[in-house]
Each structure stands twice: as C-alpha cells, then as structure tokens.
Amino acid sequence: MAGREREQAGGIPGLPPAGGGRQVPWAVPVLVALIGAFMSILDSSIVNVAIPTIMHVFNTDTSTVEWVVTIYMLSLGVIVPLSGWLGDKLGFKKLYILALIIFTFGSLLCTLSWNVDSLIAARVVQALGGGLIMPTTMAMIYRLVPRDRIGSAMGVLGIALFVAPAVGPTLGGYLVEYVDWRWIFTINLPIGALGALLSLVLLPDFPAAGAGKLDIGGAITAAVGLFTLLLALSKGADWGWTSEVTVLLFYTSAVSLGLFVYLELTCPNPLLELRVFRYPAFTLANLMVVVTTIGLFGGIFYVPLFLQTVRGLGAMETGLLSMPGALASALMMPVTGRLYDRIGPRLMAVTGLAVLAGTTYLFHYLDIVTPDRVIVTWLILRSVSMSFASMPAQTAALAGLPPELVGRASAMTNIINRVSGSFGIAILTSILNHRTALHASRLAGQVTADNPAVAAFFQQVGSYLGGGAAQAKSLATAYLAGLVSHAAFVRGIDDIFIVMTAFALAGILPALFLPKGPGSVRPGLGGSE
Numbered sequence: 001m002a003g004r005e006r007e008q009a010g011g012i013p014g015l016p017p018a019g020g021g022r023q024v025p026w027a028v029p030v031l032v033a034l035i036g037a038f039m040s041i042l043d044s045s046i047v048n049v050a051i052p053t054i055m056h057v058f059n060t061d062t063s064t065v066e067w068v069v070t071i072y073m074l075s076l077g078v079i080v081p082l083s084g085w086l087g088d089k090l091g092f093k094k095l096y097i098l099a100l101i102i103f104t105f106g107s108l109l110c111t112l113s114w115n116v117d118s119l120i121a122a123r124v125v126q127a128l129g130g131g132l133i134m135p136t137t138m139a140m141i142y143r144l145v146p147r148d149r150i151g152s153a154m155g156v157l158g159i160a161l162f163v164a165p166a167v168g169p170t171l172g173g174y175l176v177e178y179v180d181w182r183w184i185f186t187i188n189l190p191i192g193a194l195g196a197l198l199s200l201v202l203l204p205d206f207p208a209a210g211a212g213k214l215d216i217g218g219a220i221t222a223a224v225g226l227f228t229l230l231l232a233l234s235k236g237a238d239w240g241w242t243s244e245v246t247v248l249l250f251y252t253s254a255v256s257l258g259l260f261v262y263l264e265l266t267c268p269n270p271l272l273e274l275r276v277f278r279y280p281a282f283t284l285a286n287l288m289v290v291v292t293t294i295g296l297f298g299g300i301f302y303v304p305l306f307l308q309t310v311r312g313l314g315a316m317e318t319g320l321l322s323m324p325g326a327l328a329s330a331l332m333m334p335v336t337g338r339l340y341d342r343i344g345p346r347l348m349a350v351t352g353l354a355v356l357a358g359t360t361y362l363f364h365y366l367d368i369v370t371p372d373r374v375i376v377t378w379l380i381l382r383s384v385s386m387s388f389a390s391m392p393a394q395t396a397a398l399a400g401l402p403p404e405l406v407g408r409a410s411a412m413t414n415i416i417n418r419v420s421g422s423f424g425i426a427i428l429t430s431i432l433n434h435r436t437a438l439h440a441s442r443l444a445g446q447v448t449a450d451n452p453a454v455a456a457f458f459q460q461v462g463s464y465l466g467g468g469a470a471q472a473k474s475l476a477t478a479y480l481a482g483l484v485s486h487a488a489f490v491r492g493i494d495d496i497f498i499v500m501t502a503f504a505l506a507g508i509l510p511a512l513f514l515p516k517g518p519g520s521v522r523p524g525l526g527g528s529e
Contacts (some may be wrong), residue, residue, distance in 0.1 A: 014314060029202055046169070049171070049172040074229055076418060077223075078131075078223045081218075084410070087135075095138045135410040147441050159330050159333050165300050170323055172184050173319050215267050224253075224256040275411075284514055285392075291507030294423070299382060304456060325382065356386060359381040379517075428499065432496050435492040
C-alpha cells in the first residue's frame with residue numbers, strides 16, 4: 001500500500017523518497033535516459049548512407065562492407081537478452097552508465113578504424129553497449145514514473161523511437177557529403193560522455209535485485225537462435241531463401257530457440273521470463289508491436305529507396321523530404337502520451353492503426369510524377385498515425401506488469417522489436433522482387449514491334465538520329481527496357497504498400513482487446529486474473 005501511495009503522489013515506484021520524505025521528480029531523469037536511447041537508435045540508421053564512401057575509402061567490395069551494418073544488428077540480438085539479468089545484478093543505473101561508456105568507446109574505435117575489418121570489430125563493441133541501452137532505459141522509466149503518468153514518459157521516449165531513424169539518413173548524408181564519414185561516429189563521443197556524466201549525477205540509484213545465478217543455457221541458446229535468425233533474415237535475399245546456408249541458418253535458429261523456450265520454462269531463474277505472456281495486455285500489445293514495427297521500418301526503408309532509385313535524389317535530399325514527417329512524430333509524441341494517461345491504449349491504438357492503414361494505402365498511388373509536396377503530406381499523415389498506433393502498444397506492453405518483471409519483459413519487447421523489423425523488411429523485399437519481376441514481364445510483353453506506339457517511337461528515334469535503322473532500333477530498345485524496369489520497380493513498391501496496409505489492418509484485432517480507460521495503466525489490470 002505504501003508503494004501505491006508513493007506512485008500516486010508522484011514518487012518513484014520501488015525507490016525510497018528523496019531525503020526528508022521529498023518525492024523524487026521523474027521528468028529530468030527520463031530526459032537524461034533519452035540521450036542514450038536516441039544515440040543507440042540513431043546509430044542503427046545513420047551508417048547506411050556512408051556505406052558507399054566506406055567501400056571506396058577502404059577499397060573493399062559490397063559484400064564485405066555490408067557487414068558494417070549487419071554485424072551491428074546481429075550483435076544487438078545477442079546482447080539484448082542479457083539486459084534484464086544484468087540490470088537486476090548491477091542495478092539499472094550502473095548498467096545504463098556502463099552501456100553508455102561501452103557504446104561511446106565503440107564509437108571511438110570506429111572513428112579510429114584503419115581498415116574495414118577493424119571497423120566491423122569496432123561495430124561489435126559499439127553494439128554491445130547500444131543493445132543494453134534501450135531495454136535498460138525502458139526498465140528505468142517504468143521504475144521512475146508513476147503509473148498514471150507512464151504514457152507521458154513513454155511519449156518522450158517515443159521521440160527517440162520515431163525521430164532517430166528518420167533523422168539518421170539526413171544527418172549522415174550531411175556529415176558524409178560536407179564533413180567526413182568518420183564524423184557519423186565522432187559525434188557520439190561528446191554526447192556519450194555528457195550522457196554518462198549527467199546519468200551519474202541526475203539518475204537515482206536503482207538498487208540491485210536478487211538476480212540469481214546466470215542462466216548460461218538460456219544465454220547460449222538465445223544468442224545462437226537470435227544470431228542465426230537475424231543473419232538468415234538479413235542475408236536470405238542475397239544468398240537465396242532456399243539456398244543451403246539460409247535453410248541451415250533457419251533450422252539452427254528453430255532448434256536453438258525451441259531449446260531456449262524449454263530451458264526458460266523449466267529453469268528456476270530464467271534469463272527471460274516467458275511467463276509474462278500470461279498477461280493478456282503484454283501479449284496483445286506485443287502483437288501490435290510486431291505490426292507497427294514492420295510499418296515503421298517498411299516506410300523508413302521503401303520510401304527513401306523509391307526517392308533515391310527512381311527519383312535519383314541523394315541521401316541528404318531524401319532525408320530532407322522525410323524530415324517533416326519525423327518532426328510531426330516528435331511533436332505528436334508528448335500529445336499521445338498525455339492522451340494515453342487520460343483514455344488508455346485501446347481507443348488510441350484502434351484509431352491509430354485504422355488511420356495508419358489509410359495513410360499507408362495512399363502510397364499505393366506513388367509514381368515517378370507524384371509531386372514532392374504530396375509525398376511530404378503523406379509522410380506527415382503516416383507519422384502522426386504511427387504515433388497513435390505505436391506508443392500505446394509500447395507502453396501497454398509493460399504498464400500492467402509487476403515492477404520486478406519489467407526489466408526482463410522490456411528485454412523481451414526489444415527482441416520482438418528487432419526480429420519483427422528484420423522479418424518485415426526481409427519478407428517485404430522478397431515480395432518486392434517477385435512483384436517487380438512479374439510487372440516487368442507483363443510490361444515487356446507490351447513493348448513489341450507490333451505495338452503501333454513502339455513502332456512510331458522507333459521511327460521517331462531513327463529520324464532524330466539520322467543513322468541506320470538497326471542502330472536506332474537498338475538505342476530505342478535499350479531506352480524502352482530502362483523505362484520498363486523503372487515502371488516495374490515503381491509498381492512493385494506500390495504493391496508493397498498494399499501489403500503493409502494489410503498488416504496495419506490486422507493489428508486492429510489485438511488492439512480491440514487492449515485495456516480501455518486510464519485505469520489500464522495501474523498494476524494488476526493487465527494480468528491474467
């Protein structure tokens with residue numbers, strides 16, 4: 001009862017009041033924790049635009065340089081499951097500061113890298129810190145903030161979740177084009193040092209809990225299962241989904257994760273507490289996390305791909321077109337947080353997903369002649385709807401859990417987030433390739449010499465060049481083949497947005513069963529009773 005009274009009074013759940021009974025404010029610590037969250041998410045996207053430059057500087061090939069991005073994601077999958085146990089063992093403040101230091105040190109190593117292999121190794125170190133930051137941040141927020149204000153706090157955290165991936169390409173493009181590619185890592189050094197110092201001074205102490213003995217079997221099987229799964233999803237399109245190595249990776253992942261589930265359900269001190277799925281709100285909210293994550297990364301990945309591949313824009317120009325949508329998300333996140341505290345997750349999530357489906361479907365009409373202002377408007381509408389759809393899901397997933405489960409449950413949510421993002425891009429890319437090939441075949445069937453429009457075009461090219469008929473026909477054929485390729489790719493991307501619309505509509509079903517009303521944020525109402 002005392003803990004509940006302390007929550008309602010505005011203190012920190014699970015922590016003693018500050019000296020003399022004065023309640024500890026939570027807004028400043030949450031903002032401090034936002035520093036690390038923003039940096040770790042930003043680094044997942046900012047590197048992509050520098051890949052061509054890195055390949056040129058280190059004189060390496062595409063398949064090798066891609067590991068600069070891939071190894072970061074794989075290392076995150078390995079370290080995230082350990083975050084809950086480490087938080088209980090060390091205390092979440094110590095773990096957060098340690099994660100910031102490791103991430104900043106890894107950034108320093110990236111800045112000093114002398115070849116592509118040293119850069120890949122440095123990215124592993126960077127990811128070991130970055131992978132611990134996000135789940136630790138979420139666990140601290142749920143211990144810092146009273147349950148009736150958790151939506152507001154998560155709204156602030158949502159700025160990092162939505163703005164950082166959109167800002168990354170713009171900032172990275174500017175640094176690569178006008179400064180130096182190493183600065184995409186160098187900028188982390190002062191920010192990381194400042195974040196660690198502020199955390200040391202302004203974050204309250206989170207006492208270590210009874211972490212118990214490390215579940216080594218769970219740690220190994222989770223690491224192997226997630227590593228092989230993420231590797232297969234990220235490289236399957238290049239290696240072939242039915243190739244021997246991809247199938248072997250999926251098989252290894254299935255066996256490892258199956259063994260992991262068995263070990264976690266029979267271990268007295270599991271690495272990840274799978275029993276949190278007995279809480280309906282946690283399970284339903286994570287189903288929504290899958291849908292909204294696929295929607296988020298799908299938009300972040302395919303709209304820039306269209307702008308750069310079809311429109312021929314540079315990374316920075318593409319980022320500037322995406323910036324208004326990111327700013328709209330940043331402005332809406334505090335609003336959606338306050339709304340969550342007032343009305344709960346159900347109405348917000350259902351409304352957000354319905355509008356997300358509609359705005360995503362608008363991109364089905366994307367074409368090479370679509371004006372930039374229309375694309376920007378669609379991106380803004382989509383970003384606003386994503387704020388309403390995703391923030392309630394992220395918040396409701398943990399809001400109804402007992403405080404002692406939040407640390408390991410936040411690790412679970414982060415794993416689901418990582419895997420669903422990779423899974424979504426892998427599946428959508430496979431569909432894109434298939435649909436593009438299908439459209440190319442159909443369009444090519446129409447571009448024949450029997451087509452009067454094509455024959456007239458051949459004649460016009462011949463008269464313009466004034467050369468032989470064979471040369472004119474060859475040039476005209478090559479030009480038409482390029483048009484067919486472009487048109488097929490655009491139609492394939494349009495089809496992708498129809499699939500993403502279907503994902504958003506599917507997310508409405510679990511959203512309908514989320515708790516409703518502001519009482520849903522109080523402990524116990526998300527439980528299985």
